[in-house]
Amino acid sequence: MKAILILITVSFLSGLIFAQDLTGLEVIQKVYNRPMGNDMTGNLTMTIENSRGNQRIREIRQFVKDFGDSEKKIMFFVSPADVKNTSFMTWSYDDASQNDDQWIYLPALKKVKRISSDSKSDYFMGSDFTYDDLGDRHPTEDTHRILREEVVDGKQTIVVESIPKDEDYMYTRTVTWVVKDSWIGLKKEFYDEDEELLKILTVNAQISIGDIIILTNMKMTNVQRTQFTIMEFSDVEINTGISDNKFTERIMKRGL
Amino acid sequence: MKRFMMKSIVLLAIGAAVQAQSLEINGYVRTYLGVLTNDNYDYSINQATLDLKLKRTADKVSFFANPYIYQYPNQEPELGLREAYLDVYFDRMDLRLGKQQIIWGKADGVFITDIVSPKDLGEFLLRDFDEIRTGVTSLKANYYLGDHTIEVVWIPTFTPTIMPDETSIWSRLPSFPLPVTIDESQKGIPERLENSEGFIKYSGMSSLLDFELMAGTMWDDDPTMHISPVGESGDSLLLTPRHHQLTLAGGSFSSELGGFILRGEGAYYMGKRFAANNSSGLPLELIEKDYAHYLVGTDFSIGTTRLSAQYIQRAILDYNDAIVQEELDNTMTFLANRTFLKETLTLQLFGYVGLNNKDALIRPSLTYDLADGFEILAGANIFVKNEDSQDPGLFGHYDDNDMVYVKVKYSF
Numbered sequence: 001m002k003a004i005l006i007l008i009t010v011s012f013l014s015g016l017i018f019a020q021d022l023t024g025l026e027v028i029q030k031v032y033n034r035p036m037g038n039d040m041t042g043n044l045t046m047t048i049e050n051s052r053g054n055q056r057i058r059e060i061r062q063f064v065k066d067f068g069d070s071e072k073k074i075m076f077f078v079s080p081a082d083v084k085n086t087s088f089m090t091w092s093y094d095d096a097s098q099n100d101d102q103w104i105y106l107p108a109l110k111k112v113k114r115i116s117s118d119s120k121s122d123y124f125m126g127s128d129f130t131y132d133d134l135g136d137r138h139p140t141e142d143t144h145r146i147l148r149e150e151v152v153d154g155k156q157t158i159v160v161e162s163i164p165k166d167e168d169y170m171y172t173r174t175v176t177w178v179v180k181d182s183w184i185g186l187k188k189e190f191y192d193e194d195e196e197l198l199k200i201l202t203v204n205a206q207i208s209i210g211d212i213i214i215l216t217n218m219k220m221t222n223v224q225r226t227q228f229t230i231m232e233f234s235d236v237e238i239n240t241g242i243s244d245n246k247f248t249e250r251i252m253k254r255g256l
Numbered sequence: 257m258k259r260f261m262m263k264s265i266v267l268l269a270i271g272a273a274v275q276a277q278s279l280e281i282n283g284y285v286r287t288y289l290g291v292l293t294n295d296n297y298d299y300s301i302n303q304a305t306l307d308l309k310l311k312r313t314a315d316k317v318s319f320f321a322n323p324y325i326y327q328y329p330n331q332e333p334e335l336g337l338r339e340a341y342l343d344v345y346f347d348r349m350d351l352r353l354g355k356q357q358i359i360w361g362k363a364d365g366v367f368i369t370d371i372v373s374p375k376d377l378g379e380f381l382l383r384d385f386d387e388i389r390t391g392v393t394s395l396k397a398n399y400y401l402g403d404h405t406i407e408v409v410w411i412p413t414f415t416p417t418i419m420p421d422e423t424s425i426w427s428r429l430p431s432f433p434l435p436v437t438i439d440e441s442q443k444g445i446p447e448r449l450e451n452s453e454g455f456i457k458y459s460g461m462s463s464l465l466d467f468e469l470m471a472g473t474m475w476d477d478d479p480t481m482h483i484s485p486v487g488e489s490g491d492s493l494l495l496t497p498r499h500h501q502l503t504l505a506g507g508s509f510s511s512e513l514g515g516f517i518l519r520g521e522g523a524y525y526m527g528k529r530f531a532a533n534n535s536s537g538l539p540l541e542l543i544e545k546d547y548a549h550y551l552v553g554t555d556f557s558i559g560t561t562r563l564s565a566q567y568i569q570r571a572i573l574d575y576n577d578a579i580v581q582e583e584l585d586n587t588m589t590f591l592a593n594r595t596f597l598k599e600t601l602t603l604q605l606f607g608y609v610g611l612n613n614k615d616a617l618i619r620p621s622l623t624y625d626l627a628d629g630f631e632i633l634a635g636a637n638i639f640v641k642n643e644d645s646q647d648p649g650l651f652g653h654y655d656d657n658d659m660v661y662v663k664v665k666y667s668f
Contacts, residue, residue: 080628118515126599
């Protein structure tokens with residue numbers, strides 16, 4: 001009994017010490033600034049299952065490169081056949097006040113079109129991930145506070161609540177379970193405009209390449225519609241020295 | 257001969273697939289049935305399509321071919337090559353040789369600087385994007401400097417707009433008060449070096465702005481009707497369609513401002529011949545004038561509905577009152593698009609509105625993705641004519657061609 005009391009006390013104290021050491025913003029900044037390498041290449045498979053159990057699969061090959069104050073990403077759609085050779089490019093910026101730039105190349109149109117980055121609440125390719133869920137939301141866009149610490153899947157996590165400063169944002173709040181030390185968001189809950197739980201994101205697999213951790217299997221479950229999307233990354237390569245010229249209109253049109 | 261060609265294409269595809277594992281074969285099969293909403297419910301179209309896309313890429317070279325077959329009931333198959341070209345890639349330069357579709361500009365559904373590839377108007381403006389343009393046999397060179405590109409196109413042989421034949425519901429011959437004879441003997445352009453077409457474009461892409469600047473010397477894709485009275489009494493008319501050379505320069509841009517994509521495009525055309533009335537009030541004269549064609553447009557979203565609108569104006573400069581066409585021609589386009597059921601159901605409304613004659617083409621459609629790559633599209637094409645206007649306008653002219661249609665398409 002005494003031992004349990006000591007354990008509870010130590011645990012409580014460590015939480016207090018931790019809470020004193022880091023603010024919610026600092027925890028989320030650590031997640032945001034987690035090392036990702038200078039560039040990354042990989043294949044993304046999305047399995048989208050609706051409430052009737054029907055599955056659709058989307059395959060994408062993507063390239064990402066850090067340019068210092070910006071990050072450029074280009075995605076090539078591999079399947080299904082009717083979207084094959086469509087490409088999508090995003091330039092996002094560390095400066096939270098600067099909107100992303102986005103372009104899409106549709107093979108039937110044979111031209112690259114600039115599209116608005118304002119539609120971040122749109123769902124990506126019919127999945128349960130919005131464009132904003134997939135992007136790196138800048139920590140300064142939300143107000144963060146630490147709720148508690150919890151053990152999830154045997155890992156010690158800090159539970160952080162984030163409330164968007166923009167009242168019109170699609171979520172009224174999110175709650176993230178951040179693994180201590182590795183600074184991975186292991187689980188995240190999204191609450192809708194009625195403050196009801198809408199979606200749960202869980203990380204089911206990860207790999208380490210050097211000191212870089214890559215989340216290779218994530219599941220987004222829409223609990224209100226009982227449907228989900230699984231994103232799996234494969235053939236992931238880090239720091240292969242992708243050319244700057246990969247992220248251009250030329251390559252969007254040429255394809256893989 | 258056509259059967260031989262069809263067999264050859266199929267054999268080529270199968271043979272290539274067997275022999276070359278790196279050959280990519282994609283395409284689609286589609287059935288397309290359109291019914292006019294007239295008293296008889298005539299079919300406007302009943303077409304089956306096989307469209308193949310063959311591609312092979314090596315390190316520095318690739319080839320692409322896009323053969324297609326249109327099959328109409330009780331007719332021989334219609335075979336064609338939409339594109340067939342070779343690519344050669346260098347460090348900073350790409351070369352593309354062969355039959356290719358070249359698409360320029362930032363406008364949607366409007367052709368201002370997008371005039372390198374002529375149009376196939378066999379079904380007016382109703383065909384899909386990749387079917388409404390015809391490939392041109394040409395050499396295209398692109399030189400890249402980061403996000404800036406210089407593109408040069410040389411087209412050795414002129415290819416005109418494909419017009420609907422005289423029996424088609426899309427045929428649009430001008431009406432005259434006298435009997436008319438058409439002489440097509442001067443329509444062709446001799447195939448020689450001096451008659452080739454050339455275009456150049458400088459384009460750039462940046463966070464702030466995407467832009468294109470272009471210029472070209474070309475043959476007018478649409479023929480000019482030379483009209484002359486026939487006989488001593490002049491009681492009939494001879495129509496002689498001829499293509500004339502045009503020179504143009506223009507540009508386009510696209511940028512984002514507060515969630516709105518702003519687009520603009522414009523071109524200045526030199527040397528266009530316009531039909532004009534003579535002293536008897538007959539449109540037998542031609543007057544050469546320059547004209548400007550330009551557009552502003554925006555794309556934005558309200559919730560999950562994507563919206564787009566464009567305003568287009570064509571202005572004849574140094575206008576002469578004898579010219580049949582109005583000095584200013586104004587058109588608008590609009591688009592609303594929304595998806596449902598995890599992007600498997602798409603509701604769309606697209607339309608052209610002629611502001612001069614208050615005519616319009618309204619195109620509602622509903623697309624359902626039954627399975628990956630398998631879609632069913634149901635839609636309508638509604639032509640609106642202003643009964644109070646003397647000139648029915650480009651869209652009002654087809655007031656009798658209102659239709660509903662279904663397309664079933666499987667992409668592989």
